[in-house]
Amino acid sequence: MKNILVFAESADNTFKKSTQEAISYAREIAETVGGTVTALVIGATDGSNLGNYGAHQVVSVDYAGSFTSDAYSTIIAEVAKSMQSDLLVVSNTYSGKSVAPRVAASLDASLATNVISLPVTSDGFVVKRGVFSGKAFAWVNLSKSCKVLSITPNSFEIKTWSGDANKSTQSISATSGIAVEQVNKVTGKIALTEAEVVISGGRGLKGPENWGMIEELADALGAATACSKPVSDMGWRPHSEHVGQTGITIKPNLYIAVGISGAIQHLAGVSSSKVIVAINKDPEAPFFKAADYGIVGDAFDVLPKIIAAAKN
Amino acid sequence: MQGNPIGEKGGFFLLFLRKLKRMKVLVCISVVPDTTTKIGFIENNTQFNTAGVQYILNPYDELAVTRGLELAEANGGSVTIVHVGKADSEAVIRKALSMGANEAIRIDAEPTDAQFVAAEIAKIAGGYDLILTGRESIDYNSGAVGGLLGALLGIPSVNVVTRIDYANGTFTFDRDIDGGRETVSCAAPVVASAQKDLCEPRIPNMRGIMAARTKPLQLLQPQTVADFSASKSYELPTAKTGVKMIDPENASQLIDILRNEAKVI
Structure with a gap:
């Protein structure tokens, strides 16, 4: 790799944990096979601290529009072309997943989503990705x-690096x-896809009125809440919580x-959790x-x- | 048209205009193992073991077909199904036709990856107002065909939509975003990927099943080369070594274990 570009996704003017992971991941690749890591910030979020996660340089593009897959993809692809990037790293968030394919198509690049390993480069460029919905x-x-x-998200540890990243704007x-x-x-709620701790409830809770217990435990542990399919099918909880x-x-x-x-369908969605x-x-x-x-108990x-x- | 104040000619003209504005919907479908399938691999973990596997219409695509039909029916349009796959997927294509789709296209090739599938579909996807996919297929989970199609066709793509409405040439979508939901609008043509909550999947009735037998299913040969990626091997998640049971009377002990033994909180 020569030039690795990372889409530094931000929300409410801060970089998400998944963005820090993506930059650390890119730096790890640069350390093993060479190359420089450029973090791309779209919008007004200050990218000064991204050197701490491994970025060699930070490019900011002052685009004031809302996130839309087409505009953001245009910007990312333009920057990738101008930097002659041969690798783009994004987080597998809703936003990341909506730009990755569009950028891959504009750059005529190979695309892999749901990636959970560093690339193995001894014979080609091989990555491990989740398939069959976690099975x-x-x-x-x-x-x-x-x-x-x-x-x-949650597949790579954030490493800290010293040294300021070079900042520029495009x-x-x-x-x-x-x-x-x-x-x-x-x-005030933790996004389920990025949460480190998740408390999930099923039919055993008997009804939506009992969800207070799940939320109370989630609050105490700084966790996100989730549910099983029957629970979302019965409308006790929104589908966005169905794992x-x-x-x-x-x-x-x-x-x-x-x-x-x-x-089996439920286990597929959670079996990659470290501790269950x-x-x-x-x-x-x-x-x-x-x-x-x-724990066997009510x-x-x-x-x-x-x-x-x-x-x- | 008798009694029509705009007269016979005007009536035909209106009919002609309505014909011009007919909404054309393309729905891209995947054929996937049933959700209860126990996944296994053969040939030294290089191939998915298809023995005894029941195949179904990808659940998210089922929603895409349903909503596509509802919109086409409400706006006097038509729905075309497209699938990249071999002949053994025709039963599932017929299912989509039995739900009410007008016609189907099968591109006769192994769907090796999302990029090949999208490149093939892009060849036939011109002229549609709305192109729908599922949020992802539940087998290879790329979730990329919609975005790829948008870029290849040079039109917007809207991911994980939970609502699609249409008025005066503009589609309005609700979509899931990280930590919430947003409402966006977009003029046709546009690509959207269906998320749960979009609608209730339509169950084919007997009339639909009978009609599907004779609906046109066009067979096309692939026009592009699958050279983006290749699966080298597969593996299953490592099985848990054994569960440590905690006495329900001392359930509070769990927190101590998670803090000091597992070190996850």
Whole structure:
């Protein structure tokens, strides 16, 4: 690699943890196979601290428009061309996933999404990515000279580097065919796809009125909340919280499943979690076979005790 | 047209205009293993083991087909299904036709990766007002065909949409974003990828199933070369070594274990 470009996604004028991971990931590649890491900041967020995560330089493009996949892709592709980038790294977030394919098409690059490993370059350029919605992994060789990787949040450790990154600005005009009319962000809540701890509830909670317990434990542990498919199908919780094969695949450090039996489709979405805790009153629940820690007990007896300890 | 104040000629003209404005929808579909499939590999972990696997229409594509049909029906339009795959996927294509789609195109090639699939579909995707895909296929999970198509066709793409409405040549979408949801609008033509909540999947009725048998299914040969990527091998997640049970009477102990033994909180 000669020039690695990282799309430094930001929200509310700060860089996300997933962005820090993406920059550290790029720097790791640069350290092993050579190359420089350029962090691309679109908008007004100050990129001064990105050197700490491994960026050699920071390029800012002062684009005032809202995030739209077409305008942002135009900007990223233009910068990549001007820097002669041969590798683009983005985070596998909703925004990252909407720009990665468009940029790959404009650069005639090979694309891999859901990437969870550093590239193996001994024979080609091979990365490991999640397939079958968490049920398996594939090692994929990317053949084009230019590559675009979308890396899964929580897959790489953030490393700190010393040294200031060189800062520069580029002026690029981009237009979008998409008009953003309204944005509704849930404030004060941790995004499920990026959360390090996730508390999830299933049918064992009996009804939406009992979700207070899940939220209380989540608050105490700084966690995001999730749910199983039946729970979102019955409308107890929004579909955006449904983890599993036809929902979201997540990879937190800790996943606590309360009252979820552990059907194969659900396990697919959470099996990459580092530590899994299953709480279920049925000792035969399949989740216990996929968990690191288990408690056989009724959620209504067990959870209050755990919440009390977590608040301590 | 009797009694029509604009007269016979005007009536035909209006009909002609309506014909001109007919909404054309293209829905790209994948054929995937049923969600209950236990995944395994053969040939030294280089190939997916298809033995005993039931194939279905990708669940997100099912939503795309359904919403595409609803929009086409409301606006006097038509829905075309496109699929890149071999002959064994025709049963699933017929399912999409039985849901109500007007016609289908199968591009006769192994769908090796999202980039090849998108390059092939781009060859036939001109002239549509709305191109729909699923948010991702539940087998290879690239989630990239929509964005790739948008770029290849030079039109906007809107990912993970939970609502699509149409009025006066403009589509309005709700879409999931990191930590929330937003509303965007976009003039036709546009590509969008379907997310759960978009609609309830339509179940084909007997009339639809009968009609699907004779609907046109066009077979095309691939025009591009699949040279973007290649899967070298597969692996399964490492199985958990065994669960450590905690006494429910001492459930509070869990927090201590997570803090000091597992060190995850």
